């Protein structure tokens with residue numbers, strides 16, 4: 218993602234929604250195109266602009282993507298509509314193609330299966346920086362350099378939130394799970410990896426409001442010995458933040474070096490993970 222969305226570019230201006238297959242990212246890199254991750258807030262325009270095209274009661278990530286797409290004068294948008302994303306994205310693709318005749322909207326179904334590894338998810342780093350690095354990493358066809366894993370004291374499971382401010386509530390020793398881990402691994406359609414957890418660490422199961430993943434997040438939180446389910450819409454409100462803060466303060470062990478010995482495992486799938 219460019220830090221300056223309006224800057225003049227040499228290659229084409231390409232938007233991505235979700236994670237396009239690796240072959241497409243390689244082509245974009247080879248062409249010198251500029252990639253804009255439309256799932257993130259890139260422009261200052263009010264999200265209400267999207268309400269002419271998508272219902273207000275709809276995933277805030279995709280409402281944000283529509284606002285970005287309306288503002289950025291893109292040549293093309295690659296939008297993943299396969300099992301690694303969601304039906305909401307499929308319908309958003311149809312709407313974008315209709316309202317943006319000057320932009321080519323290309324639907325993809327990313328079912329890449331090659332594991333690139335997840336060193337960022339387990340590294341010691343402020344969670345906000347960590348998720349920023351993970352979301353940036355999908356614009357590259359290369360794996361992230363190896364990093365040592367830290368002993369975890371908390372877990373964050375879910376998609377990167379629309380409002381990153383809630384991530385600042387977590388300790389630097391938070392391990393990342395759920396679809397965000399699938400992102401770093403460059404396998405967005407990997408259900409087993411998405412279900413991976415560490416039963417020893419207090420884990421916040423986060424989903425965007427109005428997303429189908431709310432069902433999985435709440436179910437997994439119910440099965441996890443120290444799980445908290447949270448969903449947020451456009452911004453993380455004070456009550457959600459207070460809930461996360463209290464949960465982490467009351468649950469974080471005083472001596473993380475002792476006790477965190479159980480391996481990560483899938484809460485629902487019967488087979489052992491292969492990653």
Ligand code: SF4
Nearest residue numbers: 276278303305425428
């Ligand atoms: S948060 Fe859920 S509904 Fe929104 S784009 Fe991601 S998978 Fe789709």
